[in-house]
Amino acid sequence: MDEGESVTRDGSTPSMEDRIGALSPAQRELFLRRLQERERTRSSGVATSSGGVIVLREGAAGRADPIVLTHPIGGGVFCYGPLARLLDGPHPVWAIAADDSLADGRRPTVAELAQHYLDLLGERGVEHPALLGGWSFGGLVAHEMARRHASATGRAAPVSLIDSAPWPAGTGPWSRAQTLRAFVEDLLGSSGAKTDGVPLPDTVWDAPVPEALERAALGLAEQGLGLGLDPTELRGRYAVFAQATRAMQRHTPGAYRGRVTLFHAQASDVSPDTWRPLCTEAPLIQHRVPGDHFTLLTGETVRDIASILLHTVNETQEHR
Numbered sequence: 374m375d376e377g378e379s380v381t382r383d384g385s386t387p388s389m390e391d392r393i394g395a396l397s398p399a400q401r402e403l404f405l406r407r408l409q410e411r412e413r414t415r416s417s418g419v420a421t422s423s424g425g426v427i428v429l430r431e432g433a434a435g436r437a438d439p440i441v442l443t444h445p446i447g448g449g450v451f452c453y454g455p456l457a458r459l460l461d462g463p464h465p466v467w468a469i470a471a472d473d474s475l476a477d478g479r480r481p482t483v484a485e486l487a488q489h490y491l492d493l494l495g496e497r498g499v500e501h502p503a504l505l506g507g508w509s510f511g512g513l514v515a516h517e518m519a520r521r522h523a524s525a526t527g528r529a530a531p532v533s534l535i536d537s538a539p540w541p542a543g544t545g546p547w548s549r550a551q552t553l554r555a556f557v558e559d560l561l562g563s564s565g566a567k568t569d570g571v572p573l574p575d576t577v578w579d580a581p582v583p584e585a586l587e588r589a590a591l592g593l594a595e596q597g598l599g600l601g602l603d604p605t606e607l608r609g610r611y612a613v614f615a616q617a618t619r620a621m622q623r624h625t626p627g628a629y630r631g632r633v634t635l636f637h638a639q640a641s642d643v644s645p646d647t648w649r650p651l652c653t654e655a656p657l658i659q660h661r662v663p664g665d666h667f668t669l670l671t672g673e674t675v676r677d678i679a680s681i682l683l684h685t686v687n688e689t690q691e692h693r
Contacts, residue, residue: 425471425490426467426468426469427468427470428465428466429450429454430461432466433463433464439464439499440502440504440682440686441469441502441503441504441518442468442469443468443469443490443511443512444507444510444514445510445511446511446614446618447559447560447613448470448614450469453466455670455671456670459680462683462686464504464686471617474486475617480616481616483513483517483624484624486620487514487520490518491522503530503531503689503690504530504686504689505518505519505531506534506535506682507533507534508535508536509535509666510537511537512537513537513621513624515532515533516532516537516626519532519631520628523629523630523631529630529631530689531631531634531685531689532629532631532632533636535669536636536643536669537643538643538644539621539647540622540624546619547622550575550578550579552614553577553585553586553589553611554578555614556610556615557571558570558571561593564600565667566598582608626651627651628651628653629653630653631654632655632658633651633655634659634685636669636681637659638664638665638666638668639663639665641666643666645657645659660677662674662677662678
């Protein structure tokens, strides 16, 4: 899809968020990747993208305090398209996609990722994000970003955790086979596929990574469950997932004095009990929402989340 060619029925050019929302999940990711590459060559001020920063909504002219959403464990940010369209206030909506810091062979910690992403925001002129948030793994990173930002500046940005939880205590790291299966399951869930686990034999995951991914893609395609990624993209996405998983397994969230809001799906294992003791100066705000881990950023649920996020941002700005 050429993002410069589409128009609406009335002849006007559709907004970025409308164009993203009209795409399939795989197309959204490809669109955003191409947009990211294009923006790397531009230099027109705060609203441009560099590294892992992608602008999902421009916001009002002159506003440099964006709502920032950090990528989930798969590294992509297409999942935030519906949410960005609904965050229609004056603040820009930015997303941070995984970059070379999670490339194969590197093993960053969540703390290192958080600092790297804060540095990316600083390069774009952002001193104080209006809100830091993320879905799943992205919430863990956003929480650590907020802690580091508050320590460096003395200002505590509000944090929104969207069905986020740390690695369960007492649970060891996954094997390669477990990581491969979880990766494919995450791809299927993120694409909206309705399956009970991954409908493939266990022997698939015993093969070397490239072969296992190829066999999984072919086996799922035969069942009408195409992953929408070519072999190179699939291996790259797996590398990000595996590195992020390792970072998550080693991370223990610390205390935070700022405002923290947790959205946890009814059909997920995320519990407010994990986060409540870490909120030192403001009580945890929790919202239990319908659906499961993969559906809470869709339908009416995402509308409710967007409304609460906007209220949080507006209330925080009023008290500054």
